[in-house]
């Protein structure tokens with residue numbers, strides 16, 4: 001049996017007719033940027049996340065970068081301020097911070113969930129700390145109640161990186177609805193994926209919304225009147241229309257991912273493999289199903305030899321990247337161990353239970369010679 005890591009083509013074929021209809025409507029409207037499809041998607045996604053506002057932008061990195069920039073414009077942040085972020089995140093979270101002249105303070109994650117650890121956050125606080133940037137890694141919501149308590153006590157802003165966690169919730173409160181603002185990515189492989197690049201910011205702060213609305217569009221609310229030195233980071237009508245179709249399918253796709261995760265959790269039994277930790281079921285939307293093993297190379301080869309495609313999220317932590325020579329001195333043993341041991345099994349809305357059982361069987365037949 002061949003099990004691909006993620007079959008994007010099959011996922012989008014599943015709603016082919018609806019997508020073609022939505023795209024045809026945009027094509028025939030003659031209006032391709034900042035129109036009704038964007039407005040409709042923004043309204044639906046804000047409602048979905050439980051926020052007052054949503055702003056479509058060009059991608060997830062821009063969502064994070066522009067939010068921090070807006071807070072600088074609003075006088076809430078200044079160059080040199082510190083942003084606490086998990087050390088084991090995807091590079092985009094760090095890029096958004098450094099791009100703004102802010103200082104990323106990398107902290108070790110919780111060793112079970114790999115998410116921002118409240119105790120480590122407390123230890124990393126300094127008089128220059130202004131922002132907490134939790135990342136809902138692999139689709140599991142960080143411990144937001146505890147992190148919000150810290151933020152309230154120390155008057156910190158909270159920016160969620162929700163790029164992997166569309167729909168994940170604690171007590172019904174979803175990713176994107178916890179922080180002062182949240183960045184989302186709709187990169188094709190994300191749980192809510194466009195057919196190209198796309199992203200969004202959610203917030204319930206009208207002042208932030210106002211600044212961001214201009215910032216993403218050349219710093220302009222009114223054509224040819226520029227109040228900020230803005231950028232061009234817009235979510236176009238075609239992608240917005242596509243995303244509205246796919247948002248309608250998200251909850252059932254999430255339920256499927258949760259079911260597949262259950263199959264893995266109940267059927268993978270192998271001394272060499274540590275399964276992911278699930279705090280509460282609604283808290284995890286399983287963007288990725290990430291196992292750990294001390295013999296990753298051998299396990300990945302064993303799976304590949306049996307037709308199972310796996311990926312590594314991520315092989316090199318941000319502080320070991322050439323792009324950040326200033327972070328190389330950091331010693332982050334938990335983060336480094338995570339990057340040496342993680343392996344992502346196939347996961348997605350078109351993966352069948354039969355395929356998942358096969359993947360589990362292949363995992364269980366792994367015996368390393370180490």
Ligand SMILES: *Cc1c(COP(=O)(O)O)cnc(C)c1O
Nearest residue numbers: 059060061090092163185186187
């Ligand atoms: C995908 C991702 C991003 C960036 O999103 P893009 O749309 O690719 O710019 C940011 N943070 C995390 C955690 C991601 O997984």
